[in-house]
Every structure is written in structure tokens, then in C-alpha cells.
Amino acid sequence: MSTMTMKAASTMSSTLFTRRSLTALATAAALCALAPAHAQQQRVLHIVVPFGTGAVQDTVARAFNNELGAALNASAIVENRAGAGGTVGAAIVARAPADGNTLVLAAASHNIAGFLYNKLSYDPLKDFVGVANVGNAGYVLAVASGLNVSNTADFIKEVKANPGKYNYASAGNGSATHLAMASFLAKAGLQMTHIPTKSTGEAVNEVLAGRVQAVISSSIGVIGFQEDARVKLLASTGQSRSPFLPKLPTVAESGLPGYAFDSWIGLLAPAGTPKAEVERINAAANKVLADPAIQERFKRLGVEPRSQSPEEFQKLLRADWDAMGVVVKASGAKID
Numbered sequence: 001m002s003t004m005t006m007k008a009a010s011t012m013s014s015t016l017f018t019r020r021s022l023t024a025l026a027t028a029a030a031l032c033a034l035a036p037a038h039a040q041q042q043r044v045l046h047i048v049v050p051f052g053t054g055a056v057q058d059t060v061a062r063a064f065n066n067e068l069g070a071a072l073n074a075s076a077i078v079e080n081r082a083g084a085g086g087t088v089g090a091a092i093v094a095r096a097p098a099d100g101n102t103l104v105l106a107a108a109s110h111n112i113a114g115f116l117y118n119k120l121s122y123d124p125l126k127d128f129v130g131v132a133n134v135g136n137a138g139y140v141l142a143v144a145s146g147l148n149v150s151n152t153a154d155f156i157k158e159v160k161a162n163p164g165k166y167n168y169a170s171a172g173n174g175s176a177t178h179l180a181m182a183s184f185l186a187k188a189g190l191q192m193t194h195i196p197t198k199s200t201g202e203a204v205n206e207v208l209a210g211r212v213q214a215v216i217s218s219s220i221g222v223i224g225f226q227e228d229a230r231v232k233l234l235a236s237t238g239q240s241r242s243p244f245l246p247k248l249p250t251v252a253e254s255g256l257p258g259y260a261f262d263s264w265i266g267l268l269a270p271a272g273t274p275k276a277e278v279e280r281i282n283a284a285a286n287k288v289l290a291d292p293a294i295q296e297r298f299k300r301l302g303v304e305p306r307s308q309s310p311e312e313f314q315k316l317l318r319a320d321w322d323a324m325g326v327v328v329k330a331s332g333a334k335i336d
Contacts, residue, residue, distance in 0.1 A: 043074040046102045047267070050089025050110075052082040054201030055171055056137050056218040056303075057105045060265055063297040064134070064288050071284035082198060085174020085335070087113050087120060094122035098270040100277035103131060108176040108263035111321045115328035116174045117335050125321050126271060130313035131278050132285035133266040135303040138244070139180050139237040141251060142222050143214045144207050145230055152235045152255030155214070156188050163191040167212040169203035172196045173335050177203060179324075180216040180237060180261045182331035184251070187259050207231055216261070219244055219302030237261040244302045261327070264320060265303065266313060278310050 047065055049057045061078045069076030081089035086109045096102035104110075106128075114124040141152060147166075149155045159166055168185075170178035173196050185192055195212050197203045200221040206212045208230045215221075219242060225231050226245075235251040236242040239260045251259045267285065269278060286307045288294055298305050308316070 043072070044101065045069060045072060045074045045076040046096075047076055047078050048089045048093050048102065048104045049078055049080050050082065050086035050104060050106065051171060051175070052080055052199040052202075054199045054221075055082075056200060056220055056263075056301075057107055057265060058199075059220060059301055060135060060137075060298070060303055061105045063301060064294050067288045067291065067294060068284060071287055072281065082172075085109060085113055085116070085172045085178070087117065087174065090124065090128075091121050093268070094127045094270060096270050098272035098274075100269060100273050100281060103267045103269050103281075104128075105134075105265065106268050107137065107265045108261075108320065108324065109174060109179070110268070111317070111324040112176065112179050112328060113174050114321070115325050116179070116333055119336075125317065128268040129271055129273055129278060130310055130317050131267040131269050131273075132282045132310075133264055133306045133308040133313040133316060134285060134289060135265045135298055135305050137263045137265055137303050138219045138242045139176070139216050139261055139263070140219055140222050140242075140245065140248070141184070141214070141216050141234045141237060142204070142207060142225075142231050143234060144210050144212070145232055146210050147213050147232075149232070149234070151249075152251055154255075155234060156190065156255050159190045159192060160188070164193065166214065167193045167195050168214040168216075169195045169197055169206040169212045170215065171200045171203050172198060175200075176261075176263050177216055177218070179327055179331060179333060181214070182333045183261065183327050184216060184237075184256065184259060186331045188256055204231075218263075223302050242302070243304065244299070264306070264316060266306075266317075275310075282310050282313075 047061050049061050065076040065078050081092050093102055093104040110124050149158050168181050200217055203215050204217050204221045207215050235254045236248050237251050289305045289307050295305050
């Protein structure tokens with residue numbers, strides 16, 4: 001082989017080696033660039049709120065979803081799936097994969113639906129598992145100022161003297177606000193027309209505008225209107241006075257003995273979700289709820305934080321199921 005040929009072969013070999021090296025380096029660099037992106041991909045936790053914006057569950061969910069996501073190294077997204085008294089959103093979660101990635105932030109209306117609706121595509125008790133009880137919400141009986149009553153006893157007297165004349169608003173058929181008032185009316189022997197809306201905020205606005213005369217709203221829905229001349233807060237509905245409205249008497253002590261209504265708020269997962277996953281989310285939720293900043297947010301919403309184990313929460317759900325059966329039967333309410 002001539003010297004020129006040997007040099008040409010050497011040059012060609014060197015060029016091929018360089019190209020292969022550059023290609024290999026480029027491939028390695030690309031893989032290195034992709035690796036961190038893949039490693040940084042977060043789990044997405046879907047928190048379904050079965051009511052519209054402004055509802056109790058919506059405001060509570062948005063008060064702690066970011067912190068819960070961080071505790072789980074996930075991105076926790078609040079998704080409103082309103083309709084049919086919360087049953088549309090609950091049905092979505094009941095059908096979701098039981099992997100802990102889709103939860104519903106439910107309340108008393110969840111169990112109420114099982115007795116109120118003649119047909120449901122899911123079982124509120126059997127198709128879900130309690131993950132974390134996050135709080136307790138009190139309710140308040142509020143009336144339009146135009147009704148000119150001063151307390152619960154006055155309200156009962158006025159409505160009883162005018163059966164069917166007055167209206168009350170709720171966050172929708174089957175909502176806790178609906179059943180709270182329906183059971184109140186049944187116990188007091190009163191008749192009012194039900195005006196369902198899409199959220200607690202809308203129901204309260206109907207009272208503020210004077211288009212309806214009364215509402216039993218969650219505390220958060222009316223706590224900001226204590227000094228508003230358009231509405232009068234008559235009583236809280238719990239068994240004892242609300243820590244957020246301590247001067248407000250209970251319904252029981254101000255005109256209707258034996259009446260009480262409040263609501264748990266908690267995260268539920270589809271039945272069959274692995275116990276380890278339930279316990280992991282529960283531990284994260286309890287950690288978040290122990291944060292003073294979160295407790296302060298809940299306080300501003302009129303919600304008392306709760307921390308329970310999954311087993312304790314499941315017992316509460318079972319007891320509430322039985323209690324809501326009694327409430328719905330007493331109210332006489334039914335939805336086809």
C-alpha cells in the first residue's frame with residue numbers, strides 16, 4: 001500500500017471515529033437531559049368536589065390541596081363536578097381506578113343521597129372507603145330581613161301562620177342545606193317551597209336579594225354577613241353553639257328543642273383502594289391539618305379541623321349513614 005493510500009485510510013478511519021464519538025456523545029447528552037425530566041414527573045392527585053365553586057367542599061379543598069400535594073410529593077388538583085346534589089361527582093369517583101389518585105371531598109350530603117334518591121348508580125357506603133376526616137362544618141339558619149322576625153321561635157310562628165307562602169333556598173336537591181331545612185320544617189310542622197340552586201353561595205345570594213325568605217347555610221356561607229342589614233342570622237344548628245359564632249344561640253335553645261344538624265367533611269376513595277395507600281394519604285392529611293396556618297384557614301371558613309385514623313373515620317361514616325337515614329325519613333323528602 002502506498003504512503004498516500006495509507007494516509008487516506010488513516011484519515012477516513014479518524015473521521016468515522018470522530019463522527020461515531022460525536023453521535024454517541026449526542027445520544028448520551030440527550031438521555032441525560034431526559035432523565036431529570038422523567039425523574040421530576042409528579043403524581044397527580046385528583047380531588048373531586050361534587051358541588052360548584054363557593055360550596056363548602058370547594059373552599060375547604062382549596063384551603064389545603066397544595067399542602068396535601070406537597071406532603072405526598074404530588075400535584076393535588078381540585079376538580080368541580082357539580083350536579084344532582086353531589087351525586088354526579090360521587091359517581092365519577094366511584095367508577096375511578098382504586099389506586100388512590102382520585103378522591104372525592106364529601107360531606108353529609110354524600111350519605112343523604114343514599115336515602116334521598118330512588119336510584120343511584122353507586123352505593124354511598126359500600127362503594128367508597130374513608131381516607132381522611134378533615135373537618136366538621138356547622139350550619140346557620142338565616143332569613144331575609146324583610147321577614148321581620150327576631151329569633152327562631154318568631155320564624156316558626158310566622159311560617160306556621162302562612163303555610164306555603166314563603167320559600168327557602170338550598171345548594172341543590174339532596175344537598176346538606178336542603179335536608180337541614182327539610183328536616184327542620186318537618187320537625188316544626190311547617191310548609192315552605194324549596195328553591196334549589198347550584199351552590200351555597202347562590203342560595204345565600206337569593207336570601208340577600210330578598211327573592212327567598214330563608215336558608216340553612218354552612219357557617220362559611222353566612223359568617224361574612226353578620227352585620228349585613230339584608231339578612232338576619234337566627235341560630236346555629238349544632239348541638240352546641242358554634243365556636244365561630246358563640247353569641248348565636250342554637251336552634252334547639254331558641255325555638256325548636258331536639259333539632260340538630262352539622263356535617264363532617266372528608267376525603268373518600270373508591271372501594272378497593274389498597275390499605276397502604278389509604279394510610280399514606282391519611283398520614284399526609286393529618287400532618288397538613290396539624291399546621292397552624294392550615295388551622296387558621298379552616299377557622300376563617302367556619303370549619304373545625306379533624307384528625308382521625310382511617311378506621312375511626314370509617315366508623316364515623318357508618319354512624320352518619322344510620323343517622324342520615326333517620327333525618328331523610330323524618331323530612332319526608334324524596335327525589336326520583
